[in-house]
Amino acid sequence: MTPKLLAQFLAVCRHGSVSAAAKELHIAQPALSKQIAFLEHSLDVQLFRRHSRGVTLTESGALLRVDAAEIIRKIDSLRENLHGRGTHVSGEVSVAIITSLAPVLAVDVYQRIDRDYPDIKLNITAMPSDLVSMALLRQEVDLAILPNAATDLPKAQSLPLLEEEFFLMGPPGFAPPSQTIAFSAIGDRPLALPRVGHDMRRRIEEVARNAGTALNVKYESENINLLGALVRAGLASGIQPISYWLDPIAAGRLVAQKIVSPTITRVHSLCWLPELALSPAAEAIRDILLAEVAKMISGGKLSGRQPRTIAS
Incomplete structure (x- = not known):
């Protein structure tokens, strides 16, 4: 079992589809299917249930997802510590954002990352807000942007980003x-x-x-x-x-x-789980998201204002 294999497994978890994960990873679907089958064989458990709409995790798969996500984070953190956090930041970061905001934010955020952190691979997943919170709690993503974090996601650490009016x-x-x-x-x-x-x-x-x-x-x-x-x-x-x-x-x-x-208003917050240490790459993405959202509000690319209150 290698970090690369665990990262491939986590990609399938994020997408709920081998074909969609294969596109993200830039490999052929049959090759990824073989890798997942090899992982299941080596662990002697079934990790996914296959159905017509894609795949869902078994109980064993859900357990592996938690440990695999933590292993990948630790490897990224170790790599950055060995190479010096202040001189070079690289790694893979996953962010779940609600469907109505993801396409609005993506272009400016990716442009900033390409300029300042070209060795960070950012995966943005757009999904409904209830699935965003679920993805964060299941440790499928490092960061999440969603509304009503204080009430709907009390276990998360959060910083308010945007207050929208209806x-x-x-x-x-x-x-x-x-x-x-x-x-x-x-x-x-x-x-x-x-x-x-x-x-x-x-x-x-x-x-x-x-x-x-x-x-x-x-x-x-x-x-x-x-x-x-x-x-x-x-x-x-x-x-x-x-x-x-x-x-x-x-x-x-x-x-x-x-x-x-x-x-009628709602507040979007940037969230992460306090019990899991963010990798240097994830910390960099967190700072970029905070800065770019503020810039987009002042530049009229987002409708709303910066919230006056600080979330927990």
Whole structure:
């Protein structure tokens, strides 16, 4: 069993798919399948259950994932200590980011890493917020960016990155021209919202309950692009933060009105597990994420502001 083999195993864990992991690792799928089969044979356990949608971990696989992640971290840390932390930083870092923020952040973050830390390999995985927190708790990733960390992920160490406000969105001409709209003025217009239980849906419903307002939810989906398509087609209005939609709003393909009286907000935080030491590479990525998000807020690439409070 080698560090390379453990890293390949962890890639399959992250993706839940041998083919997707093979693409990340730049190797052929049959070759990766053989490596995983060899690992299972050498340990004399089944690590994955195969099914039509990919693979899921067995109990033995879940146990190995925790130990393998820690071994890789220790190897990266040892390598940096031997070569000098201050002179050269390299290694692999995995970050899970909620789907609506990952594509917005990725370009600027990768450009900064290519410039300052060319020997760090960063893997950004976009997923719904509940899966982001699960990936961090299962030690599948080193860092995570997600909302509501103080309540939804109390075991994590976290630093607030971005406070977003929610907007009512629709196609051009869907509402009288105005930069804001009162929550009560949304009325009974049909809405396309994330599924029940999604962090955005929970926040919207909390405000609706407090205001004594009933929502007319016509469409539900956890896919942000599907919700956007429904809104652009004029089938329903959407209620979302708008960082993901800044380009179509600027191009006039969508119209967004900030919801007021009351406002709806959520705070995104950068999280990691305090009981696991971050490698020098992961520490570098953490610092870059903090700096780049602040820069993107001030430059208008993210809709929102830096939070006033510090998370635990």
